Amino acid sequence: MNIAQLLNQLPGAVAQGLIWGIMAIGVYITFRILDIADLTVDGSFATGGAVAAILITGGVNPWLATLIAFVVGLAAGMVTGVFHTSMGIPAILAGILTQLALYSVNLRIQGIGTDLGSRANVPLSINKYKNMLVSLRNVGRFALDNPIWLMLLITLVLIGLMYWFFGTEYGCGLRAVGANPQMARAQGISTGMGKIVGLMISNGLVAFSGALMAQYQGFSDVQMGRGAIVIGLAAVIIGEVVFGKLFRNFALKLLAVSLGAIIYYMVIQVVLWLGLxxxxxxxxxxxxxxxxxxxxxxxxxxxxxxxxxxxxxx
Amino acid sequence: MAESEMLVLQGLHKTFNPGTVMRKMALAGVDLTLSKGDFVTVIGGNGAGKSTMLNAIAGTFQVDSGTISLGGRNVTHLPEHKRAAFLGRVFQDPMTGTAASMNIEENLALASRRGQPRGLRWGITARERAEYREKLASLDLGLESRMGSKVGLLSGGQRQALTLLMATLKKPELLLLDEHTAALDPKTAEKVLRLTSQLIRDNGLTALMVTHNMKDALALGNRTIMMHEGKVILDLDAEAKKHMTVEDLLAQFEKASGRELANDRMLLV
Structure with a gap:
């Protein structure tokens, strides 16, 4: 057990935590704001990775590929939302159905351009696609191309955007849908539509995070989202436990979620280092x-x- | 339809759990017309259909048959959140009308946009804040200095007063009050009731108020209706109300329904 070995691992834990933190902010939106446990995320995280990987290997600019992954994530959230509101399926089951369906969809997305038309893994080498947004190759270096800087910037911009959105008339309405659906309807807010939009934004962020993860680790895999919901919940809860008393403002609460994800990955590194x-x-x-x-x-x-x-x- | 008719209910029927042993005919042909400015109190025993009638108007469920017109518009098949544009609602449970995890000013801002499209403008403006502070001060509950507090921290009476303010902030065509003082202690209930009358009078509102307190029913409003087994069985105008005592009302009930009013929840004093 060499302490230097652990210290070497920590920057990677921070970068991973920041990427998963965006995913966890998506989970916060459904779990805390809309009061829905949405299991779509296990699928939509991998969908984000698959979309980004197939676009980047196809020569699309990584920024654009990541944005398109976000849009596809919106669509995944919409499917769960429609299952839940228009078809009356309980939210948790609606999420499981979409997650299951996405497994096939992800195999197909990753299979685009192959003979089989289906593929479990897409390699994304930083040597081949040098303009990818983030890569673990640079995470140990104290330099501008260390992915931690860009991830920090992206996280802060996203928190700012969410703070703005949930402060608007529409965003306040969404918060009311989660806080008290009956009151929301009495104030003229469609709770069905609100849930759909909330699930869309959440899964858009999750897919965005998946797209960054695929670039960071250098591949996309259909299994990469397994257990994502649990990691997201862990980040949300750790953030609340550690910073709950300190952070009251909505933007700070979202920051706490991101910090929660970082803490989660640091703890993981420590227990692995301890021999787990x-x-x-x-x-x-x-x-x-x-x-x-x-x-x-x-x-x-x-x-x-x-x-x-x-x-x-x- | 005459210009002055604000609410017209025609032949409303609703049966819950049809075809099962739980079958319950809650509305059995309700006909009711409210003129603009009417303040109607609604009384009746348990299961008479008072709350069901209010919920039918609000669109909580679809009626089996009959029509509901609000301000000359047929709203029978309009979903609940669309009808909200015309309605102010206060519920029996103080928890129902407000969002506990949002603060006072956010709740008011949500209510002030009832029935309006919600866009990407900021959810609450400085001008609004000043207006809310003034209106909250008029409630005389000290809420104007706590506009940033979560509504969950307020007492039941404070929450009902806030819900009342929210329901009338954007003038509704019809105010629906569903036993909104029943969950409060007598002193708070009286205060909320006084505020109710004041808001209705000041804003010239049309209102339908369900109450289980017969004395309140007679003292407030310009009209009282009594419901029984899903129908309106008695309709008293202002003149008739003036000469009516609680005892008279009980006698009237027996005459109209053919039975004695046996109801432990009905307050006779």
């Missing part, structure tokens, strides 16, 4: 997120127990 097997990582993540999700419930039970005089029985 990579294969056990998802088990650990799931348990930690379950623990944090249980906190509010346990807290209220503890308060009730204290109010009853702290006795174990009635």
């Amino acid at each position: 097997n990579t294969d056990d990582l998802k088990l650990l993540t799931a348990l930690v997120v379950a623990l944090f999700l249980a906190m509010p419930h346990w807290k209220s039970r503890f308060t009730a127990w204290k109010l009853k005089g702290g006795k174990l029985r009635g």
Whole structure:
């Protein structure tokens, strides 16, 4: 266990955290603002990667490819939204259906131009596509082309955009849809439309993040979104636990989500460094997120127990 | 239709859970016309269809048959959020009318845009803030100094007063009050009721107020209707109300419905 080895890994953890942080901001929009647990994200993250990879290998400018990935993400969110509102399918199931469908769609997107018409993995070498936005090759260097700088800039711009959007008349309406749907309808806001738009924006951000991830790691893979929702929730919850008391402003809350993702990846690096097997990582993540999700419930039970005089029985 | 008719209900029918053992005929042919400026109080026993009638007007569900006209427009098949353009609503549960996780001024700003297209302009302007501060001050609850507070921190009475203000901020063609003081303590209920009358009078609103308090029903408004088994069974105008006591009303109920009013929730005093 060499501490220098760990320190070497940390810049990578920060870069990964920043990229996943954008995904987590998408999760925050559905989970915290709209009060929906949207499982589409596992699929739409990979969709973003697939779209960006196939466009970049096809010679499209990486900025444009990443933006198109965002637009395709919007479409994925719309499908879940329509499943949920127009077809009356419970939100969580609607997300699972879209996620499942996207697995096939992603294989097909990645298969564009191949003989088989379907492909599980698209390599994206930085040596071949030198103008890609971010790459892990440069993450260890203290230089301008270190992806951390660009990711920081993109994150701050996105937080600014979200702060603006949710402060507009339309954005306030969306917040009301999540806060109290009955009140929203009484104020003339269509809750169905609101949920669709919210799911679109969320999945647009998730796909955007997936597009950046594919460039960063140098490949796109149909499996790359597996467990994304859990990582997103972990980032949201870590951000709230660590910065909740400090950050009250909406923009700062979004920043906390991004910081939460960075902390998550740093902790992962530490436990890997301590000798945890990579294969056990998802088990650990799931348990930690379950623990944090249980906190509010346990807290209220503890308060009730204290109010009853702290006795174990009635 | 005459110009002065604000609300016209014709033959409204609604059966919940049709074809099951839970079948419940909630509206059995409601006919009601409100003139502009009418303030009508609605009384009746449990399950008489009072709240169901209000929800039918608001569009919470689609009626099985009959028509609903608001200000001369047929709104029978309009979805709830579109009808909201014409309606102000206050609910029985103080939690229902406001968004707890948003602050006071945001709730007011949402309400002031009721029925208007919501665009990408900033959600609340400085001019609005000044206006809200003034209106909140007139409630005399000290809310004008707490405009940035989350509504979830307010008491039930404060939330109902705020909901009332929100419902009337953009003048509605019809104000629907569904037992909006029932969940409050008597003193707060009285205060909210006073505010209700004042807002209706000052803005010249047309209003439909469900109450289980017969005394309030007689004291407030220019008309009182009584419902029973999904129908309007009694309609008293201002003149008739003046000479009516709670005891008279009970006798009238027995005559009109053919049975005694047995209802533990109805307040007779």
